[in-house]
Amino acid sequence: MTSHKPSGVQALQWTGKTLKVLDQRQLPDTFIYDEYDTAAGVAEAIATMRVRGAPAIGIAAAYGVVLSVIHHYETGSEHWQQQVLADIEMLANSRPTAVNLFWALDRMKPVLAEAHENPSVAALSYAEKIHADDIAANHKMGKFGADILANAKGILTHCNTGALATGGYGTALGVIRSVYARNPVLIYAGETRPWLQGQRLTVWELAQDKIPVTLIADSAAAWLMKSGAIDWVVVGADRIALNGDVANKIGTYSLAVLAKQHGVKMMVVAPTSTIDANMKSGDEIEIEQRQQSELLPACYKDNAYVSAWNPVFDVTPAELISAIVTERGVALNLAETGIGELFTL
């Protein structure tokens, strides 16, 4: 793969001894990094959604393992491997849906088994490779996706899949950047309730790059499709099953059903690290339910009659997806072949 330096905003910065994490909960009003020097801190940053987006979660967790190795190996602990394994377990429990988290942690484990002169240095080189590979994969996907979208007039995206959600550049938003560089397509972003990743992050990121974007309420997507303004929905993924079913931000399934009914095509953009070789279909994917308080204002607290249902992901069946774009190539006709046969995982 060719090498790409991270460009624009960076969700994660390795300082040499600590991981700086951009607190995305405070965007777009406040731009501030929190700094972590322990795996527990990184796990907390993931669980509290300071960092979010499947690829970025994986990269952050990898750096969390580096911090664990530094802490346990360099303090001379005899059982440092077991202690790092415990930290890996803790990091794995920070959020349930994005498979990139578990994938990245698995890629860090050889550090414990192999003999290294300095395991800290080895761990860092593993993590940095995960990070660099992700950026390179994004640029590859950007090109593959843009080739398909060459004649698109309008694109709707959902959630945030940009530099903030990845090592840099972005998955679905990387494709959109690449398309826009070739052709000034109209770009629409859904707000993405309840966390407003679209309103707070996607709109902000595109505006930083001077790319025009129009925000819509999630519930206006069908009406936008009916108006004829868009011909593609382009989204990321948190987990892809072997049959091509895709878990992604809540609302993606809704967009896929609506797209089908309006003759709009649906593209999913994700690195192959998002494919879960253990999942035959999307039915097996665990869907994270987050706190009711993300939806309910404080005044309803302790009100016995009020509750909220807050699944933050849903699963889109393969037959509603026109194309899955990965860094290794594009999968089409998913309903017939799934995605598993296209890749040696």
Place this chain on the structure above:
Amino acid sequence: MTSHKPSGVQALQWTGKTLKVLDQRQLPDTFIYDEYDTAAGVAEAIATMRVRGAPAIGIAAAYGVVLSVIHHYETGSEHWQQQVLADIEMLANSRPTAVNLFWALDRMKPVLAEAHENPSVAALSYAEKIHADDIAANHKMGKFGADILANAKGILTHCNTGALATGGYGTALGVIRSVYARNPVLIYAGETRPWLQGQRLTVWELAQDKIPVTLIADSAAAWLMKSGAIDWVVVGADRIALNGDVANKIGTYSLAVLAKQHGVKMMVVAPTSTIDANMKSGDEIEIEQRQQSELLPACYKDNAYVSAWNPVFDVTPAELISAIVTERGVALNLAETGIGELFTL
């Protein structure tokens, strides 16, 4: 019609000389009435959405005409009829989509043409009849709708169509109250971006009546339908065309398309005053676009790259609607017959 006293919360209260308007923008945190003694004040209350909901807008406008008559007739103006007509014109321009507004203003106009000993008293009796008829109609619709929904297990509603949106009781929410009184059906409310009528008003109103309700993000409706939890979507309407097309809160069209794909039925509940005899189909209905600032945080102000598309209504074609419930009866098979033939308008 039998007489019903308004029960529970009241969006509008006539004090004898002024109209008190519950400021719904501040619910559920703050419960406060603003008091108006001029038609201009009432027009402002409608335009700023202190009062919203098609039937409530119509009733408020009717009381606005009463205030106009009091002001211009009782101060002895020679041209009081022309001055009231100008106020009616101003009230008609306060919001464009809800036809009940124009219907109510038309019902007030005879006050100007007929000879009355005291036009103020006559105007008030007209307005109070509009208000009382609306409440009675809501109770009738509640019964008709509940008969159809007798075996429902789960109902999703959108926006707020309750006592806050009407003279009292509610249209779609009146049906839901009536269903719940017979059978403890599960009730789900969509947040209803951008104004959060579902989260702020519907959930609040139902909880006041000790009716359990579960809030969802609008974009989670498709996933909820897929789970099998609901068998009906029940909504109100801002305008109904003669072919049965329905203009309602943005997101209604989305729910209708999704419902059809999931075998969920769609009910629209609205008084016949919502039917626009001048509209053959929904294509002719003007859709209000509200300010971009309802969607965009202040930090994007003056950002040349950021805009928002904020239509606050959409049109659902008749073929996606299973039943339209009015106070005069229920219209089924809309795609074949429309709604116009069922009523003498």
